[in-house]
Amino acid sequence: MSLPCMLCGRQDDCPEKYGEKKTLHNLTLHYNCLLLSSGIWQRGEEDEGIYGFLLDDIKKEVNRAKKLKCCLCKNRGASIGCVTPRCKKSYHYPCGVEKECIFQFTDSFRSYCWDHRPVQHVHSSQLGGSSHCTICLETIEHTPSYHVLHSPCCKSSWFHRDCLQYQALSAGLHFFRCSVCNNKDKFQNEMLRMGINIPERDASWELEENAFHELLERYQHCDVEMCICPNGREFNKPDSKWEILRCQCCGSKGTHLACSSLMKYNQGWDCTECKNIVCTPGKRSRPGSLTPSETRGHLGYGMNQPSPKGPRKSVVLRPIHAISDILQDLRLQLCRNPIYLLVKKESIWDSSVKAFRKSSFSPFHTIHVKYKEFNLRKAYQEHNVSTSEYFHLLLKSLENSILFEGSERKNLSMDPDALRDNLYFEAGRMVAVALVHGGPAPGFFSRTLFYCLIYEPQHVQPILDDVADPDVLQAIRTIQSCHKINSLKSAVNQYFEYLQNTGSLHLVQAVSDKALLVKDILAYHVIRRVQQQLESFKQGLKTLGVLDKIQAHPTAFWSVLCMKQEKLTAKVMTELFTVAYPEDIYTNRQSDTSFWIDYLEDTEEGSTAVSLENILVFVTGLDSIPPAGFNPPPTVHFSHRAVPAADRKHNCLKLPILPSYIEFCKSLDQAICKTLPKA
Incomplete structure (x- = not known):
């Protein structure tokens, strides 16, 4: 007893x-x-x-x-x-x-005693009415009493005394705080004054036996969207590409090295949740339409659409990083071990997919390209095949493939066969590899697709230009053209089945309701309809850490992914090429260099038979400067040779030493024009 x-x-x-x-x-x-x-x-x-x-x-x-x-x-x-x-x-x-x-x-x-106990003084504007106790969620009247206490730090927070007391006994002095605003000092002082016992001890959940036992367990699970390990997500093999690397921020998410295209175990990796937190220093206003003046320097934010509506990564307050510096940092992952891609020039997309899927392929190796004839047994090697030229042809083929839809600015298409064959992943991987290995800027992504890469897709609102399907476009324009409620209801009836099947059907009671209909149709057709394709494409873009960099530096990548390259100028070309002479040549070097510079200036003015882009293609295979820069840098070599020639593998233009500028100009025009496609 x-x-x-x-x-x-x-x-x-x-x-x-x-x-x-x-x-x-x-x-x-x-x-x-x-x-x-x-x-x-x-x-x-x-x-x-x-x-x-x-x-x-x-x-x-x-x-x-x-x-x-x-x-x-x-x-x-x-x-x-x-x-x-x-x-x-x-x-x-x-x-x-x-x-x-x-x-x-x-x-x-x-x-x-009950006659002299302290009471809470609450402003009259906060009295009356009812709300929910923020601990037990039961209804509570806004009248201070012994059993009902008001929060000193949150004007709208009310609590039951018993709820507060049980919470205080469980949380202890170190963890007892306002359950709404997390205030500790002010909240505890008021609760102690009103008779809440806050024991000076650890929280009850820390006093349980083996309370921290799970912290001794190492997380062993691959959490990426698309795990490619043949033995499953739980498989972990140290010192191999199937070793599981944990998030360097939280340690509660993991990935196989191969599943995130990581080469080393000591290479940092952040899970999606931590990456969102790290990349979000604060709340920002909504991103708006990009005017031409804004796109070159930063992402303009206003009230136009498309506009993410949830917490997002900050763009405006980030320091602007040069895209070349970002990609050069990613190039540090590459090793000198060569890997050869044998592809068909006439079917470069299909043959590249096969080459990328070979077990011997690794994006971390230095890539060399060989073209082969249609007969697989009769392959030949072109010594002047440049990697930059190959990626130029590959991205051009990708832009015009079935994976994208649209005229100039492309969005992902919905192709179930391509999704089943994992081609969207391969497309993302090819874009990532091309950017890091010196390929040209894609420049064909729509603004909506770009936003879907850096924000959560559900926060992105597409625009009318994103719609490539003429039937859907006609439906949207029909709804937008309605200026009376009867005509709007008639349009809804006309497209009832489509609206119902796409989850865009809404009750319309006013003409203004058409905006919600159009918004939902756009969101479904451009984003929700291709959600799986988008996720697969993003997984591919994670190769070599490219997607992480896009999300961390969206300003720098905007012009690369969404904008066509600016026209070349003579000044840019002069700075791009380094002029060199063999040691055994003693000539008027200043005159030869002057011929080259004059030729570039005349070309810019249209006085020669070619364009500056033609010159760059002749030397490198590209008509624009790649975001990562040329590797090796372009050079001009003067020598006693008969005609100009180009070595695309080394980005080298070999020019003859001639006595007059007219001869120099004529010889260079003829050499370049021979390589141009016939009109």
């Missing part, structure tokens, strides 16, 4: 209500009864007596309490008295709790 407390006389053993019950040297006491008694203080250490109360002091307090009668239950042992001067009420701790007295578990542990 449980012994009664020597102060309150009750046998209850309820730590939540009365504190822990302890017996020592024939003294049985509730902790709260002892702690709040008016005639005793903790004069010992924590391990002396009972919680620091010395045995002699406890006996004296018990004897003192025997002389005092509780004004509530009329029994003796009333060791607690109201601290208000001239108030003579004495009571047991349990009786005081039942009578709604206030006990302050701080400082000198004062007690207040």
